[in-house]
Amino acid sequence: MKTTILGLPAKENAQLITELNTLLSSFQVYYQNLRGIHWNIRGKRFFDLHIKFEELYNDAQLKIDSIAERVLTLGGTPLHTFEAYIAHNQVTVGKDVSKDEKAIQLIVASLTTLLKIERTILEQSGAIADEGTNAMMSDFIAEQEKTIWMMHAWLEE
Template structure:
């Protein structure tokens, strides 16, 4: 079996790169959704949510960079055009959302779908002992599960 400089199988690493680029694309849409709700939120909870949404989009911006750097580390090229992001996007695009509950529901739905993508990557990277990708996905999953729990607590919904 042919391996790359990291000792990972080349063919399987290419599949991981593809999956990471799908995650990257979806994170870019999630990030833009967060920017939009941050800018457009209205109502009595404005001050709290405006700050929270900024925290979330700042975090997602860091994750976007980590994903792109992981693509490069594994030997691929990160997607970087809006055309590619839209083509690979699986998330609902939030447009002109100013209602607090609609905004939080969008975040929960987006994170839930990102978790599905991340778990697929985790399974594939575990199969080839790609610990770098495993660790990143595990960290993302833990943080996003907690954010979903907090958002649902805010919505007074149960898991």
């Protein structure tokens, strides 16, 4: 069996890189959604939500960098064009979202989609004992599950 420089099976490693690039693309769209709602949010909750959305997009930006670096570590090339992001994205694109509930619903839907991708990656990386990718996905999943729970709590007003 052919292995990578990290000792991972080459075929499965290549599949993992593909999935990580899907996650990278979807995170880029999620990030842009967050920027859009940060800029366009209106209403009585503006101040609180404006700050929260900035916190979320800063976190997403860090995760994007981590995903791209993981792709590189595994020997792949991270996608890096808008054309590639759109082609591989799985997150709903938010457009002209300015209402608080619509913004929170977009975040929840986006995170739910990201979780599905991350769980697929976690399963694949676990099967080949890729602890680096496992740890990253586990951290992302735990954080995003908490954010979804908090957003659902906010929606229950």
